[in-house]
Amino acid sequence: MDRLGSRHRVLAELRRRQGEYISGEELSRKLGLSRTAVWKHIQALRREGYRVAASTRRGYALLDTPDCFYPEEVVNGLRTSWLGRPFYYYDEVGSTNQVAKDLADGGAPEGTVVVAETQKSGRGRLGRSWFSPGSKGIWVSVVLRPRVPPVQLPQLSLLAAVAAVEAVEETTGLRPGIKWPNDLLLRERKLAGILTEMRAEMDTTQYVVLGIGINVNLAQEDFTPDIRPLATSLEVELGRRVERLPLLQALLYRLEAWYERWQEEGFAPVAQAWREASITLGHQVRVVAAERVYAGRAVDIDGEGALLVEEEGGNLRRFHYGEISLR
Amino acid sequence: MDRLGSRHRVLAELRRRQGEYISGEELSRKLGLSRTAVWKHIQALRREGYRVAASTRRGYALLDTPDCFYPEEVVNGLRTSWLGRPFYYYDEVGSTNQVAKDLADGGAPEGTVVVAETQKSGRGRLGRSWFSPGSKGIWVSVVLRPRVPPVQLPQLSLLAAVAAVEAVEETTGLRPGIKWPNDLLLRERKLAGILTEMRAEMDTTQYVVLGIGINVNLAQEDFTPDIRPLATSLEVELGRRVERLPLLQALLYRLEAWYERWQEEGFAPVAQAWREASITLGHQVRVVAAERVYAGRAVDIDGEGALLVEEEGGNLRRFHYGEISLR
Numbered sequence: 001m002d003r004l005g006s007r008h009r010v011l012a013e014l015r016r017r018q019g020e021y022i023s024g025e026e027l028s029r030k031l032g033l034s035r036t037a038v039w040k041h042i043q044a045l046r047r048e049g050y051r052v053a054a055s056t057r058r059g060y061a062l063l064d065t066p067d068c069f070y071p072e073e074v075v076n077g078l079r080t081s082w083l084g085r086p087f088y089y090y091d092e093v094g095s096t097n098q099v100a101k102d103l104a105d106g107g108a109p110e111g112t113v114v115v116a117e118t119q120k121s122g123r124g125r126l127g128r129s130w131f132s133p134g135s136k137g138i139w140v141s142v143v144l145r146p147r148v149p150p151v152q153l154p155q156l157s158l159l160a161a162v163a164a165v166e167a168v169e170e171t172t173g174l175r176p177g178i179k180w181p182n183d184l185l186l187r188e189r190k191l192a193g194i195l196t197e198m199r200a201e202m203d204t205t206q207y208v209v210l211g212i213g214i215n216v217n218l219a220q221e222d223f224t225p226d227i228r229p230l231a232t233s234l235e236v237e238l239g240r241r242v243e244r245l246p247l248l249q250a251l252l253y254r255l256e257a258w259y260e261r262w263q264e265e266g267f268a269p270v271a272q273a274w275r276e277a278s279i280t281l282g283h284q285v286r287v288v289a290a291e292r293v294y295a296g297r298a299v300d301i302d303g304e305g306a307l308l309v310e311e312e313g314g315n316l317r318r319f320h321y322g323e324i325s326l327r
Numbered sequence: 328m329d330r331l332g333s334r335h336r337v338l339a340e341l342r343r344r345q346g347e348y349i350s351g352e353e354l355s356r357k358l359g360l361s362r363t364a365v366w367k368h369i370q371a372l373r374r375e376g377y378r379v380a381a382s383t384r385r386g387y388a389l390l391d392t393p394d395c396f397y398p399e400e401v402v403n404g405l406r407t408s409w410l411g412r413p414f415y416y417y418d419e420v421g422s423t424n425q426v427a428k429d430l431a432d433g434g435a436p437e438g439t440v441v442v443a444e445t446q447k448s449g450r451g452r453l454g455r456s457w458f459s460p461g462s463k464g465i466w467v468s469v470v471l472r473p474r475v476p477p478v479q480l481p482q483l484s485l486l487a488a489v490a491a492v493e494a495v496e497e498t499t500g501l502r503p504g505i506k507w508p509n510d511l512l513l514r515e516r517k518l519a520g521i522l523t524e525m526r527a528e529m530d531t532t533q534y535v536v537l538g539i540g541i542n543v544n545l546a547q548e549d550f551t552p553d554i555r556p557l558a559t560s561l562e563v564e565l566g567r568r569v570e571r572l573p574l575l576q577a578l579l580y581r582l583e584a585w586y587e588r589w590q591e592e593g594f595a596p597v598a599q600a601w602r603e604a605s606i607t608l609g610h611q612v613r614v615v616a617a618e619r620v621y622a623g624r625a626v627d628i629d630g631e632g633a634l635l636v637e638e639e640g641g642n643l644r645r646f647h648y649g650e651i652s653l654r
Contacts, residue, residue: 105432126530148617149648150477150525157529181529195528198477202484202508202523203453203648290475321476321530 006033008072010041014052014062015076023059067243068135069115078249082111083142083256090116092134095123097197097211100141104199104207112143113252122213124193126323130213133222137233138214138248142255145207146263150200153208154305154320155267156259157182157196160210162273163254164192168214170254171247172234177279180298180307180324184214185279188326189232191215212251216244271301280324285309289322298324333360335399337368341379341389342403350386394570395462396442405576409438410469410583417443419461422450424524424538427468431526431534439470440579449540451520453650457540460549464560465541465575469582472534473590477527480535481632481647482594483586484509484523487537489600490581491519495541497581498574499561504606507625507634507651511541512606515653516559518542539578543571598628607651612636616649625651 049066093116119132161182176184184192195211215233234242296311307319376393420443446459488509503511511519522538542560623638
């Protein structure tokens with residue numbers, strides 16, 4: 001048994017007691033470790049952020065687990081059946097999407113998840129950067145291998161937004177609105193964004209990497225001045241810290257559930273959920289696409305996930321891509 | 328000057344004489360090489376397939392160049408302004424598309440071309456293999472970086488078919504028909520196929536690799552028995568060998584010309600040329616897509632390159648992908 005394995009077993013035993021004390025002697029006997037080894041593992045767990053009470057008379061008790069994405073914490077309580085296996089956790093990466101793409105290129109299976117506490121060069125849509133400071137958000141990428149041609153992938157991109165809205169609502173009670181195609185907004189400020197990347201042929205998709213960034217515990221002043229007026233976080237909105245772990249777990253669960261439903265029932269249920277969360281439909285919008293600007297009323301999304309905009313005079317225009325602003 | 332460089336200079340000098348003799352002494356003096364070195368280079372060129380006459384009295388004369396894709400042969404006479412630079416030539420690879428994708432992942436510029444005499448595991452659409460025996464066809468892959476979102480890439484895939492039809496027609500007089508989306512047929516047998524692969528986000532394309540395979544000098548019996556009734560080659564159709572080099576050069580030239588026109592004028596001219604070469608439109612077809620079979624009359628392609636099929640009863644169905652058979 002390697003040291004990491006022993007530490008996990010100590011943690012699992014503490015967890016099983018649900019905050020009750022267990023004596024050092026009992027731990028030592030159950031796990032076949034010396035009393036000194038047990039003590040060293042407890043110290044290591046404390047360094048990782050676990051709060052462990054130690055009493056010479058009563059032994060050890062797990063009081064609190066850290067709010068970070070250690071695989072054992074994420075997997076413990078994850079309700080998915082395949083999404084999140086394998087699970088890659090990094091303290092710091094360039095971008096989780098890049099790691100996920102490299103893994104996917106190397107054959108990583110559908111359901112592979114990459115999470116990092118910090119992204120040094122996190123990326124958003126349209127080549128923009130995504131500010132991803134340490135342990136203050138959810139910066140996650142998911143490898144999917146849907147058996148559809150790439151023309152259907154915009155649907156998946158909208159699906160991810162629906163899953164993210166539900167995850168935020170389930171864990172915080174806040175319900176973000178979706179700005180087409182997949183930005184999550186609260187008070188017209190960006191809470192979360194989704195970057196969808198793919199490798200594909202015309203007829204088949206090799207893989208998709210869904211990168212999802214959610215601003216969780218960033219304070220207003222954490223944002224750089226240029227994005228400060230446009231961005232928000234759950235902490236800013238609620239006025240309190242939010243545990244990231246249950247939110248990540250909810251996100252993965254909702255994503256898996258919607259993905260399976262999409263494969264079974266097609267796009268219609270996704271589109272309906274997207275419409276209900278949309279803050280775009282029914283509004284006057286400006287769309288920048290292919291270096292031109294269009295204006296009109298956003299009336300619906302179609303069966304491919306394209307945005308339908310009614311221009312003045314009644315002409316209906318479809319947008320597969322582009323950036324919109326509400327007017 | 329390395330040995331390869333010297334050999335190229337010997338070849339260039341012979342080529343400049345256009346089949347006239349040049350004495351060994353003159354060659355030796357002009358290039359600063361010993362007579363023995365010149366002789367060794369001549370021998371090396373002969374091993375590469377160059378036909379060089381040698382006469383003790385008159386010297387050397389280049390009688391014929393080999394029909395293979397040595398970069399100096401391809402670039403000599405290439406009419407493109409950027410397509411084909413850089414040019415990668417391999418005697419044998421797994422698949423030229425794989426090599427091109429690896430190059431593109433590493434930052435290879437738009438216009439990069441990969442050619443191989445033989446593909447050991449050449450690939451076609453829908454995960455099929457593409458039979459690519461030694462020096463009997465054109466197995467080429469092109470890296471493009473169009474500034475369009477992936478939903479517009481089916482247009483590029485049709486464009487490649489148009490360029491291939493014109494290149495074949497220009498060099499042989501035969502005019503293949505296009506079966507949607509981009510198979511080239513002669514007498515209803517497959518002459519050439521195109522595999523389009525991409526790396527993209529929803530809004531932007533990172534790169535496209537267009538893989539084009541043309542059966543040039545395969546004999547009927549070269550094809551494996553299972554594909555023999557379905558495949559043909561230029562040699563089979565014409566009853567004579569066809570020089571591959573001018574065909575590759577014409578293909579790259581037409582591809583560049585159409586690609587530039589597409590970027591300037593959009594899809595309409597491409598679509599028109601595609602329609603004129605199509606053997607699909609106006610016919611009853613069966614379409615296999617998403618594991619279902621549809622039947623109807625192929626009436627047109629739309630602005631995205633999708634095939635429009637009129638089902639019995641008049642319902643119009645769009646296919647972004649799928650496999651069709653003419654009935």
